[in-house]
Amino acid sequence: MKRKAFVIVFLLLLSSFSLINAQPWMTVFEDKVKIGETLIVGGYKIEVTLEKNEMKPYAIIYESGDIKKVVGQGNITEIDSIRIVLGSYDAENQEVFVALQYKPPLMKELSPEKGTSFDVDGYSLEVIDSGSDRVLLNINGDRVEIKENSVRVYDKIALEYTGGVVKIYHANVEVVREEKKDYEIHYPFRGLKVEAGAEVQIPVEVINKGNGELKLQLKVISKPPGWDVKVLDESGRYEVSELTLKPSTSVTLTLFAKIPEGVSGVKRIRFAVGEETGEINLNVIKRESVDVVVSLLGIESEAGQNITFPITLKNHGGEKDVTLEVREKPAGWNAYFLMGNQRVRSFLLEGEQEITLFVEVPRNAELGEHEIRFSINGIERSVSVFVYKTYKGEPAKLLVTVKDEEGSFVQKAKIDVGNKTVLTDSYGKATFELKPGVYRLVAEREGYEKSEEEVTLEDGEEKTLEITLTKLPYYFELEGGGDTIAVTVGSTGVYRFGIKNLGKEEDTYSLSLLSIPEEWSGEFYYAESPLRSIKVSSGESKEVVLRLVPPFNAQPGEYNLTAAVKSSSGLEKRINIVVKLIGEYKFEMYPETPMISVKAGREGVTYVSLENIGTAPVTNIKFEVSAPQGWDVRAIPQVIPELRPSYFEEGNVRVGTTGVESRLTVTIKVPETAPAGTYQITITGKGDQAQASTQITVRVTQSSSTAYIGMLILALTFGAVIWMMRRVGRR
Structure with missing residues (x-):
């Protein structure tokens, strides 16, 4: 409401201004204009821009490329045949209300x-x-x-x-x-006070704010006669006439001007970057001398150190401009002037001032003496650095520490530098030993956004670098579980795994079995409750149980299953499970006739049946017989190659199977001397997987003639005993 009221008031003011002065002004434009846009009316160009420090809108009026007037907010400004008013400013949308009036002929x-x-x-x-x-x-x-x-x-x-x-x-x-251009230029100085004979270097920043690549022409539009003025690249070494900028990048150029001796007064330089123009006014004054005192002329140092040379400047007259310039230095070295902690190129000197020539000696500096030449207001001076120790050719060490946004160490992050790859340890650290040079470092880990940095390593340098990886909004990992489980036929297999949400947001995960053997069944559980999806908060882990039930008739062996966990964001992870199905190996032996009668000296035959009461075949069953000494007992066959299970369950029905013959023929031969009585024979079957045994009771009987002879022997023996007793008794 305030903005609307303000617009109405200044429009009424504009109208009343016209009537009061009886001028035939006509309103030709009333609308919001974005910062950076330009209005063209007649021979005038009106550029709407923003004051950088106070963030207030203003307009610059150009005629034939020259600035005619600057218009502030809320003022009625008249120039020749146009009148302009800047109204309310919308900071959020960067729009200012503009009204234009034109005085027609x-x-x-x-x-x-x-x-x-x-x-x-x-x-x-x-x-x-x-x-x-x-x-x-x-x-x-x-x-x-x-x-x-x-x-x-x-x-x-x-x-x-x-x-x-x-x-x-x-x-x-x-x-x-005209819509706002996709690029902007910024330069800090529009007016400078310099001395004749000096060199001026003004940084000009060009920013590409668009989405496409820009190709801009660079040129000096106008300069004072006899002046050397040119546009240099970022290094300040090479003159450039064309610039290519990628989207969302910037470059800082240098506008260089060499001022001739004997020049004075205000001079103007105009330049252009593409369609944008800039203007700098130089107030040139005559050069005056300054005393330069350099107390240290030569210093010894090892490579990789920073050297300071104190310099005292004395001005015996009024305030003077001082221009500083490093004229010559060794290749790869860096040298500049400091006033306090600020790098300086020029300043106003009144009285006495201490400055410092700061020299950075590279780690690969050659042994020996190196000279640095500099100029202060045209006064040439030089100093030297003697390098007595160098690290040239020595490998550099790089220690990288990877953390997340919360400052926690990121383990097992993959760091690629050059042609080397290292995984971070439990403290998020990775160490590299590399040749000196410039490297592209790439840090990545599942669940995090990739990070890339450029790293410069000097000879023998030990550099520490900390990288922060940002978590993805949605990501998860599966924990534990393994890839193999053992299940006994007839029982339920249990496979446990965890779902850990490593993303920033809560997520829901669906669970499914992509492949499972025929007639098997499987179901997911959490906290003893079946489920098909589960919700996990950020940073939380939940354990899920997959219960697998094989059919009763499943044969022992290895079976492959595939389970899938899919997040709501579309990320899917699969689990390949190998189920080792273990059968139950068990069989029984029982005689068809538990007791048989055999006469001494004769042979008897009986049968023993074998039944596999387990769930898996028993192979290579061999038989051992335990019988009284002197007996001849044989079991036929001696080996049963395979004994299959007798039954399997189909639904609720128990079904019998047909398999290899599972019957033993046992032949028992009793010695003639074997007394009549009851005897035990034990038969044991031993297979590759299991064993069983059974007993047969044998009742031995004597033939009739043998019985009579035995009775006679007993009678004779009894009679002899009676005779001896009588004889002894008479004595």
């Missing part, structure tokens, strides 16, 4: 008589009525009244009625708006 004068008609540049006018206090006109079908001593504006014509005469003015002018 006189096209026709006439005495208004009723019925008179005439044409003026496409406008048809007819006098309908006239009097001493007013005139009524018909203009292109519209009735327009003009009062005595007033101005009336109709479209692009202005009509003034004064002293019984109607004056007609035509504002045949267009206002052209």
Whole structure:
């Protein structure tokens, strides 16, 4: 509301200003103009810009390339045939309200008589009525009244009625708006005070604010006669006439001017960068002498050190301009002047002043003496540095520390420098030993934005560099789990893994099985609850359990499964799982006839059945027999190559299988001398994976003749015992 009120007030002020002065000013433009845009009206160019320090808008009015006037905010400024007012400023959108008025040329004068008609540049006018206090006109079908001593504006014509005469003015002018250029130039000085014979170097910064590459012509538009003026590159060594700038980059050029001796007064230099022009006024004064006292002329130093030479300047007269220049120095060295902690090229000297020549000795400096020559107001001086130790050719060491935005160390970040790659340790550090030179350093880690820096390493230098990696908004990692799990047939396999949200934002992750063996089943769980997606906060980790159930008839072996975790941002990670399915190896042996009867000296036959009650085949079953001494017991066959499971479950139905014959024929031969009685025979089957055993009870009986002989022997023996007892008793 305040801005709107301000606009209305200054427009009313503008209108009243016109009427008070009885001037036929016509408003030709009223609108918001962006900072940097230009309005062209007639032969004038009006550039709207911003005061850099106070951030206030102002306008510069040019005519034929020359600055005619600078207009501040809120003022009514008149120059020749235009009038301009800068209104309210919108800092957020960088827009200022501009109103322009134009004073049109006189096209026709006439005495208004009723019925008179005439044409003026496409406008048809007819006098309908006239009097001493007013005139009524018909203009292109519209009735327009003009009062005595007033101005009336109709479209692009202005009509003034004064002293019984109607004056007609035509504002045949267009206002052209030029959008803000994609580039800007900045230079700190527009007026300088210098001495004759001095050299002036003014930095000119060119900034490409657009999205495309710029190619700009550089030239000096005007200069005083006999002056050497040129545009130099950033190094100040080479003259340039054309500049190419990539998007969002800048370059600082140098406007160089060599002032001839014997020149004085205010001189102007005008230059152009593309369509932008600049102007610098130099107030040239005669050179006056200054005493230069250099207390140290030669210093010894090792390479890589900084050397200071104190210099005392004495001015015995009034205030003088002092110009400093390093004329000559060794290649690769750096030398400049300091006043306090500020680098200086020129200053005003009154009385006495201490300055310092600061010399940076490179680490690869050659052994021996090196000279630095400099000039102070044209007075030549020199100093020397004797290098007694150098690091030329020695490798440089670079220690890189990587942290995140919160200052925590980033482990396992990949650092590429030159042709070397190193991963950071638990403290976020990586060390390189490299040849001297300029390197492109690239630091990256999953979940972070890549960082690139240019690193310059000098001979034998040990440099420490800290890099900050910025986390991506959405990223995650899978923790633990491994790639192999063991599952017993008939049981449930459990695979555990963690989802860690390494991004800045909370995220939701969907879980799925991309591939799973036929008839297997799998489901994801968190905190004992099944789920298909899970939400994880930034920096948090949640453990998910994948439960796998193989079918009962699954054969032992290795099975491959693939699970997928996909974030809402589209990032997907897969888990390849190898399931080692382990079978249950178990079989039983039982005789078809647990007890058999065999007569001594005879042979008996029985059968033993084998049943695989496990879930996997048992192979290479061999048999061992344990029997009473002297017995001949044989089991046929001696080896069963494979004994398959007897049953598997399909749904809720237990189904039998057919396999290799699983029956033993056991032949038992009892010795003739074996007494009658009950005996145990043990048969043990030993396979590659399991073993089992069973027992057969054998009841041994005697033949009838053998029984009679035995009874006779017993009778004789009993009779002999009785005879001996009687005989002994008589004695």
